[in-house]
Amino acid sequence: MNIPHRAGLENFPSYRQGKTPADADGLKAFKLSSNENPYPPLPSVVQAVTRALSSINLYPEMAAEELTDAIASRWAVTPENIALGAGSVEVASQIIHAATNPGDLVMFAWRSFEAYPLLVTAAGATPQPIPLAPDGGHDLAAMAAAVTPKTRVIFVCNPNNPTGNVLSAAAVESFIQAVPSNVVVVLDEAYVHFNYAEDTAVGIDMFRKYPNVAVLHTFSKAYGLAGLRLGYAIAAPELVTALRKVAVPFGVTALAQQAGLASLQAEDELAQRIETLVSERGRVHAALLAAGLPVLPSEANFLWLESGERTGALADLFEQNALSIRAFPGEGIRISVGDPEANDRILAVARQATALLAPLL
Template structure:
């Protein structure tokens, strides 16, 4: 048989959809480099350095059915979450982390229509780095509304950005990477100002770390408004980042469509059992979270004592609006065996980690004399 060679011209090269070529690249937090004489710490991915509670580790050690497919609907998880949150289990749709759950929402409600017109998805910026990627892959158009100078959502500006093409609004609270949480009153005012056929997603990946007295609780608003959805995850507070367990919560009018777009077997059986065990031992989760909140408050106080002008921190991270000094500062930290998450020329996000890591971070800040110190 004679082999036929195909010319390697431009027309013969496999190409993705145009939308894929326009997507920004997701940049995961890098591990620290080894520095002689220093213990390395990773503060770049908002991971829980304390890990899961002991009962979860027991589940992982005794797991023996990984050769079987999990329950496609994660029925036990939904039942446990329903009891935990005091909501109907049928209102919960599991996903592979809150990101997987978000992709299911976008698949159901935002994309390119049969007439070729793109739906619009509004979100604050800078916010969660995956938003523009998820929106673009869904075929929809991103509408980014700049955050205020203090890193918070500009809700009036977001409301003004709503058009007849708007299908979904994403509210990230606390906002990743800048840190402030949305207030309950301002969020409800926003919901009331938006048409009722627009899906409003309250992304609460870091909800357990919030201590602001006026902060919104998405579950309260989901109960009141049929177009409000809540995203939550077991990755952060529960320390299950590697198991990918998240979920969305919405009333039946919305849930029916999200479930139709959901990925089968998105949550593994091990992940389901681990999440249930964590909820059953939630008092221990709360203790671990509070220890990280205490460390966050120590770091924030230390930065303020140094004269650093930074946004309020309500997640398990702090934001340094370093501007043009972003990459320089991240490199300085890397030279001291700390990996931080640098975002272009906007700033650096620093996860709250081990006590020693946080202390070294403060020492680096004390030696750094450029912005964002107050003048």
């Protein structure tokens, strides 16, 4: 059918979702390809969502006042500092739509969160990717040097997806100071809860000092609500007003709002799960290193194997063992930290990998 479509859309890449694995040779499959939380939702969250189910014939309250107030008080900011979205990916998209005109530049480190270039292109702006430094972190000096008068937004992903690398407070602060104050610097902290690095940049601290900083948080990762789609920005009221204008109307459902509220009330319970995941991350990291695999340190709920040319062979081995992981051909493999059973399987694969790939490692 000859339907009207935007010029160039045929060349536009689609977002690649992490694969759902298939059971293999009697092995239970685990999905470790989307940095999801392996734990089921908390009973209090299920209860809140169940209560909200009886009114899904109605549109949600668009202003989501109760949740907005709760998030604002969580961070000791005002409700005018909080913009909500259907996942932080939608809030990222709002920022690009609100701050750019066609042809303006949006900068990000590369490789980083795969959605950045897609969101930028979809909004009619132009991606400005800056290669990562050799340690898998942002090359903030190169990024600052690359800012042009057309650069309107810069995403800084801390910890970085997929490398897990963390930026120090000093490095990020010097970067913000080097960037013109009319550029929005987005500190994307999707994995902030897993970040135990002592000298890390803390988004909210930067926001309090620099009004052109916007902080992105999500309920998808540590809070385990990926399926309900809820994220938010903490930003200056002028930016928040603009974000609300470009948001998809009714994008944040009543179920998501109630789940978000219940999760904020259950932070102590969630903290125990985070502790477990962080401790499992340490166990898997140490074992991968001991097996001779090229794994980077990570402060997120995933690990990055710098497998380069061996990526295909290694990825096949994970798949054969019913683990779906995220492979970036020629670059590396990102593995989400799962529950202990899934993590034991990662280690079993690592032992096979050492034997199989020994000549290459």
